Amino acid sequence: MYRFLILDTSGDTLSVGAGVFCPEKGEARIVAHVVMGPQVDHSRDLPLVVERVMGCAGWSWTNLDVVGVVLGPGSFTGLRIGLAYAKGIACARGIRLVGLPTFAGLWGAVLRLEGSESPVSLVRTPVVLCIPAHRRAYYALCVSGPPSMEFFFAEACWRSIQILSISALNRLPFPQYGVHSMVVNRADVAIRWCVLTARDFLLAMAYGIERSLWLPTDAQPWYVYPYSPAVPSFLLSA
Numbered sequence: 423m424y425r426f427l428i429l430d431t432s433g434d435t436l437s438v439g440a441g442v443f444c445p446e447k448g449e450a451r452i453v454a455h456v457v458m459g460p461q462v463d464h465s466r467d468l469p470l471v472v473e474r475v476m477g478c479a480g481w482s483w484t485n486l487d488v489v490g491v492v493l494g495p496g497s498f499t500g501l502r503i504g505l506a507y508a509k510g511i512a513c514a515r516g517i518r519l520v521g522l523p524t525f526a527g528l529w530g531a532v533l534r535l536e537g538s539e540s541p542v543s544l545v546r547t548p549v550v551l552c553i554p555a556h557r558r559a560y561y562a563l564c565v566s567g568p569p570s571m572e573f574f575f576a577e578a579c580w581r582s583i584q585i586l587s588i589s590a591l592n593r594l595p596f597p598q599y600g601v602h603s604m605v606v607n608r609a610d611v612a613i614r615w616c617v618l619t620a621r622d623f624l625l626a627m628a629y630g631i632e633r634s635l636w637l638p639t640d641a642q643p644w645y646v647y648p649y650s651p652a653v654p655s656f657l658l659s660a
Contacts, residue, residue: 424631425481426488427511428455428620431468431504432496432524433554435459438471439620440479443628450628454478455620464503472507483515490627491637493521494644495553495561495583501643509639519637520630522623523644525551525563525583526574530622555585562586571629580644 423444430437439455454475458467476482491508494501512519528551552560562584565573573579629635 424487425485426490426520426627426631427472427475427486428452428490428492428522428623428627429468429472429504429508430492430522430524430527430618430620430623431464431500431507432492432494433459433500433618434462434497435617436462436464436467436471437618437620438468438475439623440475440481441620441624441627443631445632448628448632450624452621452624457617457619459617464500468503468507483511486511486515486517488518488520488627488631490520490522490623490630492524492527492623493641494524495555496524496643497556498643505641505643509641513639519641520627520635521637521641521644522626522630523574523579524553524561524618525579526571526626526629527618527623528553528616529565529569529574530625531616531618533625534622535616552586559585559587571625574626575629575635 423442425442426440428437428439428441436458437455439452441450441452443450456471456475456478458471476486489508489511491504492501493505508519511517532549532551549565551563551565553562555561563579563582564584
């Protein structure tokens, strides 16, 4: 059994969770988690929140086996803070690191919002997952039907990520503030606003541990290059 921490500093919120994963049974669960935001100082608050979550779980640092850290896309500063802190824990305790794609967590939020691991409403139509990139732009990934977790860790997934301006999505009612992530299903014009939590990365964390996707000590945050102005065609249809 693996005891792990999940650290998400990719956006305006801060989320930390403690959980356990049993590879033999294929079962993973969160035992304690905290979400702070949207006004949060990651460099100041992250160590305090981690201590709080560890206390709620009843763990000491000697109980920890793996640290999962969100690598992006997301806030440039936030991602660096999260990764630096995770590296510090891993080096100090001699434990493993797993890198988690932000979109894997957003898909986990979709499953949470739908209340099912196979949301029927998302199977037959494309869905766009969006993460704020600031300056009135969003990182966007278009998926068709429930993807496998392997998809989010694949290089092809990162090549599919686009940077879209709000003007390119002017058919949708984007709010100005307080939104971490969103999901758009154009077929039924469903817009789901959500704040990512450590629970949403549970499937990705289990996938990374099960397949030993350990991060090297010189790992860096993942950023999206080059800029792509393309817009999924179904978003522009009347």
